[in-house]
Amino acid sequence: MTTLTNEIVAAARELSNGGRWQRALALLDAMDRDGSIALAAAEVALEQDWWVGTDTAGERLDEAERAGAQGWSLDFLRMRNDYLRLIHPPGETFQPGPWGKDSDAILAVERGAELLLQTAPGPLEAGWAEMYLGLIADNLRADRESAPPHYEAALAAATGDDLLAREALRHLGDHDHDHGDHALALDRWRRATALGAGVGKVTGTLSQQLLLAVLARDAGDEAGAAALATEIQRWANALGATRVRDNAAAFLAGVDPTAAPEEAAA
Known part of the structure; x- marks a missing residue:
């Protein structure tokens, strides 16, 4: 990516973090479309879908692939989108509870996360794959015993990525709460x-x-x-x-x- 593209993508991610998803997408859509810009737009759309309950990331992911995006980052966003559609089906609101609803889809998401872990280009990417393996165990399989080691691995890999550290701490704290260790x-x-x-x-x-x-x-x-x-x-x-x-x-x-x-x- 060029320096300008890097800066635009970084600015869009910051807008997305601040809940300004439409502004982030407008910024990216104003750029000449290439794989990196289209992939960033798919990431923003996925964030909006997660927090707002919209259903836009799938189309954006297809656009990113047509624009030339490929590889681990695209596969990771697709896995995240598949996970989101299981835990929060479009149109449903407070914690619908997908456990056991579609075992084939759950297995496919889990296998996707395992492949992402095996093919991660670096320790940080491996940490995100571990994070989702923990989330899949917790929230799709109701396998509470298997999840914490994945979160611990994610936390260990989170050097330089405070969002990954936040996610791991959030979910480790949930297990502490379940075990009655409210101080931890x-x-x-x-x-x-x-x-x-x-x-x-x-x-x-x-x-x-x-x-x-x-x-x-x-x-x-x-x-x-x-x-x-x-x-x-x-x-x-x-x-x-x-x-x-x-x-x-x-x-x-x-x-x-x-x-x-x-x-x-x-």
């Missing part, structure tokens, strides 16, 4: 919150703060938990981050966002 969960979740804020990940910081509200509720501070969740809901609504908004609303209604989907539904 608090430490990891605070660190994850700070890392997300440090790289301008507004939506991720809001979702992370909701986990801090969970710990406040666990500690008996319902007023503090509700106050924090109310502000999270307000901010997320203003940003258009509907999934965070809906999770905060569910929390205020008494739902534990750390519960398994079938438990949350009950």
Whole structure:
């Protein structure tokens, strides 16, 4: 990529982190289309789909491939998109609970992540593949015992990538919380919150703060938990981050966002 293309892609990613997905896409779409620009647009579209519930990344990924994008980065985004469509099917809102719905699709995503781990061009990319293997174990297979080693491997590989470190700490803290170690969960979740804020990940910081509200509720501070969740809901609504908004609303209604989907539904 040229220096200008590098800077445009970096700026688009920062806009995307700030929840300005349409502005990021407008910036990329104003550039001469090549594989790297089209791939960055697919990444932004995937982020928007994750937080807003839209369904645009698939088309953008096809455009990126037609524009010449290929290799590990394209395959990684396709795997992420497949994972998203399983955990949040288009049109559904608060944690639909895909466990066991489509075992063939889950197996395909898992095999894709394993191949990405085997073919990773470097340790950081391998760390992201490990992260998704953990997420697949946790959120698609309900295999809570298998996930933490993947998160630990992701955290070990996260040198220089605060977003990967944030993701690993967030999910390791979830397991600490499940095991009743709220002090360690608090430490990891605070660190994850700070890392997300440090790289301008507004939506991720809001979702992370909701986990801090969970710990406040666990500690008996319902007023503090509700106050924090109310502000999270307000901010997320203003940003258009509907999934965070809906999770905060569910929390205020008494739902534990750390519960398994079938438990949350009950």
